[in-house]
Amino acid sequence: AQTVTQSQPEMSVQEAETVTLSCTYDTSENNYYLFWYKQPPSRQMILVIRQEAYKQQNATENRFSVNFQKAAKSFSLKISDSQLGDTAMYFCAFMKHDDYKLSFGAGTTVTVRA
Amino acid sequence: GAVVSQHPSWVICKSGTSVKIECRSLDFQATTMFWYRQFPKQSLMLMATSNEGSKATYEQGVEKDKFLINHASLTLSTLTVTSAHPEDSSFYICSARAGTGALYEQFFGPGTRLTVL
Numbered sequence: 001a002q003t004v005t006q007s008q009p010e011m012s013v014q015e016a017e018t019v020t021l022s023c024t025y026d027t028s029e030n031n032y033y034l035f036w037y038k039q040p041p042s043r044q045m046i047l048v049i050r051q052e053a054y055k056q057q058n059a060t061e062n063r064f065s066v067n068f069q070k071a072a073k074s075f076s077l078k079i080s081d082s083q084l085g086d087t088a089m090y091f092c093a094f095m096k097h098d099d100y101k102l103s104f105g106a107g108t109t110v111t112v113r114a
Numbered sequence: 115g116a117v118v119s120q121h122p123s124w125v126i127c128k129s130g131t132s133v134k135i136e137c138r139s140l141d142f143q144a145t146t147m148f149w150y151r152q153f154p155k156q157s158l159m160l161m162a163t164s165n166e167g168s169k170a171t172y173e174q175g176v177e178k179d180k181f182l183i184n185h186a187s188l189t190l191s192t193l194t195v196t197s198a199h200p201e202d203s204s205f206y207i208c209s210a211r212a213g214t215g216a217l218y219e220q221f222f223g224p225g226t227r228l229t230v231l
Contacts, residue, residue: 042224045158099220
């Protein structure tokens with residue numbers, strides 16, 4: 001089974017500032033996908049960003065970007081220009097190619113302060 | 115975008131009764147649906163994977179006789195919690211995967227809060 005570790009239970013950031021969430025994973029697979037999901041107070045899971053392991057280029061989605069280090073098995077999320085609406089729990093997730101099951105980390109609660 | 119609904123959004127039941135939760139893909143056909151359980155301020159734990167027309171595959175430690183899953187059509191999967199007890203109180207989330215397009219993509223329902231008295 002794959003293990004996904006998020007070592008930061010909580011993070012707080014000032015509005016307009018940048019925050020980085022860490023995620024490491026353990027796998028023997030070479031072909032897989034990594035995801036960051038956001039779960040706001042409504043508890044609806046929202047996909048933030050996705051990275052295919054075979055791609056060296058780091059994925060970006062507007063204010064969200066990742067630092068994918070395959071050899072180190074690290075997949076951090078950077079939120080730039082933080083907004084109040086970014087306040088949520090963020091989950092890092094791993095999926096083996098052709099398996100389609102998601103393994104989630106424990107989550108990081110991000111609070112954006114006005 | 116693809117939409118997944120769950121019904122009910124919140125249910126309260128008495129200990130010993132059974133509760134059924136529905137998960138529907140509204141605008142696409144879901145060849146695979148997944149059921150997760152989430153305790154407050156914790157992560158999502160995969161309970162089972164259901165494929166249309168076949169038996170569900172349960173994760174280790176999940177009682178298949180207690181959590182009955184039926185994926186009778188390409189747009190509907192149901193989770194029935196049988197003989198519910200207070201420890202079954204939790205937030206249950208489903209997700210659905212289409213059989214075409216980006217096969218890795220899962221679309222999540224809004225979740226169902228179950229409270230067993």
